[in-house]
Amino acid sequence: MSRITLLLVVLLTAGCAGSPDTRGPFPAGAELVRDAAASFAAVRTVHFAAGVNGVLPDFPLRQIEGDATLDDGGSATGTADIQDGDGHVKAPFDVQGEQVKGQGSLPEAYAVAAFLGPKAGLKRLLDGVTDAKTEGKENVDGVAALRVGGRVPAAVAHSVLPQVTADVVVKVWVSADGPRRFVRLWTQIPPAGDHLSPVMIELSLTPQA
Secondary structure (H helix, E strand, O other): OOEOOOOHHHOOOOOOOOOOEOOOOOOOHHHHHHHHHHHHOOOOEEEEEEEEEOOOOOOOEEEEEEEEEOHHHOEEEEEEEEEEOOEEEEEEEEEEOOEEEOOOOOOOEOOHHHOOOOOOHHHHHHHHOEEEEEEEEEEEOOEEEEEEEEEEOHHHHHHHOOOOOOOEEEEEEEEOOOOOOEEEEEEEEOOOOOOOOOEEEEEEEEEOO
16 A cells, blocks of 8 residues: 555534634734644654545545554554445545555555654645735634634645645644643645636544543
8 A cells, every 4th residue: 555645634514613703903914823733743653533625536434534643653444435336435534654454445545644743744834824814713612712714735735645635724723721722623625627616625523542
């Protein structure tokens, strides 16, 4: 199996949350994303839930949820929902290093080190956010969070997910109370063809002690 560039970024239940509370003032968006990226660099263990709304070429993953850690060479366990022809299959998975084990059949080997860590995919995405603007405050899984809208240039997005060849629109949720923590990501990927719809991806993360 080949190495994946990113496990979580292509995985979530689609769409953004509703309208945020826009009563400010709020910290600057660039500051929030920068602080969230800095704290996320030290995260080693997370619970994640993610999914794809739309068709991403050569990436049949629809939804995934589980736990991942960088400890002991990196591992992840959980359940994945994968497109299989005209249907789909939902099954458990077990990733150890770069090998996928268990009943599930993931598209590629999902090395945890590809998305967690100071130089991995999710940190690169956060570092690459431009035109960041704080849009308001929302509740995310019981946590007060500030929503920041922005863009990620094509070169950065492509380095994380090879299927992406254009700039992507993103929204990043950062915990409202310090220390700032990256809690959710939503992105819209432009369609691969004229007759296709954009692909929307959402990811939520809960760091574990």
